[in-house]
Amino acid sequence: MLERISGEHALAVRMHLGYNNNEQTGMSVLSIGYSIRNRSRQMYERHWNLSLKPFQNDFDPQMFFPSAMHEEALTRLLYAFSEEKGLMLLTGPPGAGKSYVARIFAGECERRGVASAYVGIPDSDPLELIVQIGRAYGLAFEHREKYRMIDTLVSHILSNSGGRGLLVLDEVQDLREPRCLEEVRLLTSLTHGHRRIFTIILVGGQSMREFILKDEALASRIEIAHNLQGLNVEETIRYVTQRLEYAGRRETVFSPDALEAMHSMTGGLPRLLNTLCDFSLFAAAGRKLEWVGLEVVEEARAEIGHFMPTRAMEANL
Known part of the structure; x- marks a missing residue:
């Protein structure tokens, strides 16, 4: 497809992929690549009359799309916390928006004065996991003795948010160390008076549910769960x-058949939609097209398809 992209875009792509035709100039490949990519980005945005790139896979609460399933996830998160549930599972295929929803909820709780913490990749060492949780709450432990750290953590929650704390642990499908799961179970059992101190949200892929169910002590504490899936066709169009x-x-910008094809290609998973939309806009801008049709989307899918997890899409459909 490179030969079908105009000169400036093609050069940007080649630099990004590591092609170097400037070995005799003495110029830094990194500086050249940065300059060209920056110019290419401006060309991309200028061509489509955009103030920013709309399909970056970054966390931006302003970009949140309230699909029916994501709204339901937020409703269940709110219910879990407001009703002082100890443990909730939020699962789904890669790219479904699990982390996005969990971070939005944690951020909103924090804005309302709730002691909230989000841990993106939990540590597999039990003590380090507690340190990591403390750091997410803004604490720096002066000691590494387990129960003293937990006491410090509890004191922080009780003194800062009326005795209730929200803890989100993400990518839990990779946290299979039994001792770490025991620490999670311990935190869900902590109370002050008759109130639970922590509501813990475990976020992860489909496999997380399977290995948690093997831990009967932890599984018995799950009080609510939600499984995210991809957007339907109508939601995909509104999302874009x-x-x-x-x-x-x-x-x-996108033709109707291009939008339907993108839904089919991605299973409506937001992360994959972002990737496909972004590359399609880039390719169409390089060819100075006025809109993105089915042909461009199919070519973009052929270019980046091997980076898009087919198994995740199949599990979602």
């Missing part, structure tokens, strides 16, 4: 439209 509008583009 909303992101373009947020970036300043109100006119149609």
